[in-house]
Amino acid sequence: MTTGARAMQVLPQAGHPRNPGMTLDLDWVAAVQANTSAIERRAATLPGRRSVKKDHQAAWLCKAISLIDLTTLSGDDTTGRVQRLCAKARAPVRADLLDRLGMTGLTVGAVCVYHEMVGPAVRALEGSGIPVAAVSTGFPAGLSPFHLRIAEIGESVAAGAQEIDIVISRRHVLTGNWQALYDEMAEMRAACGAAHVKAILATGELGTLRNVARASLVCMMAGADFIKTSTGKEGVNATLPVSLTMIRAIRDYEARTGFRVGYKPAGGISKAKDALVYLSLMRDELGLPWCQPDLFRFGASSLLGDIERQLEHHVSGNYSAGNRHPMG
Incomplete structure (x- = not known):
């Protein structure tokens, strides 16, 4: 596919041109630095510097729900579990609470599953407008033979996945082999076709913020539509310093090329207050366009339960037990 043709495509939920990628610019890559102490100081200020209350908080929490990739990635996943998760994706908050909030019709951003569960998820979400995302390319390690990783992408797209979360080969980053990383990512992007591709960096395994x-x-x-922190399986997943590093790279890329790339923090984000911190970070650093599902997602499942509890408190004045807000 030519660069011009790729530039005209748009993401499933987006009205802006899809990132077509560009020729690898090794001089630009070599010039990239990360001031770790400054990034960590800035990140440390985020949880305490901004607070939204009452109706404003409820509105931002509803926004956070619309950005969740509701996820199940367990070895014991079954069709029934995925069907229940998809029912939760269609109705993420109890109907009585949504009625009180004036937010009827709210859904999550996507449902994320392994390849084997793509078909059941697509059928369960039919007519909802909610896309299915499939983790692919030997997730989570990304160490299976490359031709099998490419074939896995094709199988998931053929099964109906509209989004593909791929994992990069961390060794290319750790050894500074940027050409190999670029070539790998570009081939995976091509294999996705019209499907929206999220590149998982596994930042907890990359060593330094400069590498990130x-x-x-x-x-x-190489054409990633989104960059994503983690598989959720690493020892360290999404953190604020890593997020600040990645979204500033996104900002620099848009300034240089004019194309917008999305961001997805994943792993370890389980509290409503954390979602508010990430949303404030996105708004401060990138602006309101990056507070929409086409450019920002949370990779989470338990996050939804805590947000629903906070919304019930907003409506009723009382906190409820978690079992009043089951995931499926």
Whole structure:
């Protein structure tokens, strides 16, 4: 596919042009640095510097729900579990609470599953407008033979996945082999076709924030629609310093190329207050366009339960037990 043709495509939920990628610019990559102490100081200020209350908080929490990739990635996943998760995706908050909030029709951003569960998820979400995302390319390690990783993408797209979450080969980052990372990402992007591709960097395994920044840039150059922190299986997943590093790379890429790339923090985000911090970060650093599902997602499942509890407190004045808000 030519660069011009790729530029005209748009993401499933987006009205802006899809990132077509660009030729690998090794001079730009080499120039990227990350001031770790400054990034950590800035990140440390975020949880305490901004607070929204009452109706404003409820509105932002409803916004956070619309950005969740509701996820199940367990070895014991079954069709029944995925069907229940999809029912929750269609109706993420109890109907009586949504009525009181004036938010009827609210849904999550997507449902994320392994390839085997793509078919059941697509059928369960039929007519809802909610896309199915499939984790792919030897998730979570990304160490299966490359031709099998590419074939896995094709199988998931053929099964109906509209979004593909791929994992990069961490060794390319750790050894500074940016050409290999670019070539790998570009081939995976091509295999996705019209499907929306999220590049998982597994930032907890990349060693330094400079590596995170450079890997983010290379994946965007190769055509990633989103860059994502983690598989959720690493020892360290999404953090605020990593997020700040990645979204500033996104900002630099848009300034240089004019194309917008999305961001997805995943793993460890389970509290409503954390979602508010991430949303404030996105608004401060990138602006309101990056507070929409086409450019921002949370990779989470338990987050939804805590947000629903907070919304019930807003409506009733009382906190409820978690079992009043089951995931399925």
